[in-house]
């Protein structure tokens with residue numbers, strides 16, 4: 001009996017201990033599975049984070065937004081064209097606006113960007129460039145303007161009817177523009193509304209201020225690149241821009257140039273500029289062949305600019321920028337000055353397309369509104385330091401060969417055009433002055449290092465003349481792009 005009980009008990013004990021064992025085993029398995037799941041989740045999170053950070057580095061250089069801050073460095077700007085202003089100290093920025101310059105830190109509790117021994121310039125302003133021509137930089141330059149347009153420019157621009165092509169090229173353009181010293185730009189796109197809006201979306205995303213024009217052209221253009229209902233397209237484009245409520249980019253009326261735009265279309269564009277209170281951009285007196293063509297098309301005008309002025313597309317209450325003005329006669333210059341029209345001086349383009357040598361020195365010294373333009377891809381580079389260098393060098397050639405009474409453009413005049421004067425197209429922009437918007441670039445001179453001691457002005461001059469120069473940091477209205 002006892003033995004029987006014992007055996008039963010024993011059997012029960014064995015059974016229950018086997019149950020316990022299998023329970024422990026299954027618990028163990030569950031725990032291992034749980035740990036494995038957690039490890040896999042952590043691994044996925046790490047991989048995602050690495051990929052996101054990698055992409056961020058590739059496309060966007062470490063964007064950072066700080067409301068109020070102080071910047072320390074050596075600030076160089078131009079109150080006037082004739083002299084560089086060089087000041088070491090601190091600039092206080094509130095909400096993107098310059099509040100003060102001081103020799104000591106005005107507010108120790110704010111974030112300090114310390115660029116102690118670095119040169120800091122106002123952001124550079126590109127008053128004239130063609131974004132869709134970016135793939136053509138540095139090619140086709142054995143041709144002159146009109147042949148270059150027909151053989152290189154129109155075929156390239158026509159490709160932007162394809163949004164996939166437009167997206168990949170405009171992304172590259174905007175990313176590359178963001179890396180340069182340019183903080184604001186006035187840009188030609190193409191005749192295509194959708195692609196132009198896409199370009200505007202990309203610039204807006206990067207927080208780069210820009211005027212962007214859907215190009216207008218309805219005559220003397222190839223069949224594959226010409227508008228049928230130009231004014232209607234242009235108004236649709238403007239309406240869509242208004243709907244998108246952009247903060248950084250805005251539309252600008254853009255007749256390509258008189259040879260490409262019929263009188264009736266010019267008239268409609270003038271009405272649209274007035275109706276929507278928009279600015280205007282175009283080309284003027286760039287090359288002698290172009291001027292001859294305009295004379296044939298409009299024999300009753302006294303000079304080229306009348307073909308814009310007669311339709312309300314030439315300054316006064318309509319803010320206007322005209323690229324080039326290399327060969328403008330005196331009456332045209334008088335009207336440019338009287339109407340406050342901005343000249344976008346594009347010396348790289350004027351040499352690359354053999355257009356001529358602008359009297360830019362005279363424009364600067366006589367108080368015209370004159371800024372600089374890269375005119376990509378008539379000009380071979382987006383880099384406005386390159387454009388500054390050409391403005392100086394080309395004016396020397398003009399002084400030697402064309403007009404010995406006019407000296408060459410100086411370093412301060414080149415910077416003045418690229419910052420102060422160009423900036424005034426955008427408002428209170430282009431100098432480090434109270435109430436101005438804080439656009440600034442910090443120069444990285446590490447690649448042009450030298451053991452000689454240089455003055456600040458010499459450091460700037462070397463930077464302009466040296467291809468290896470890079471930008472270390474860039475602010476647009478207080479927003480730090482990198």
Ligand code: GUN
Pocket residue numbers: 130145149153256257283286349375378
């Ligand atoms: N005139 C008309 N179109 C153009 C253009 O795309 N570039 C230049 N430089 N001049 C022009």
Ligand code: FE
Pocket residue numbers: 128129130283323375378
């Ligand atoms: Fe141009």
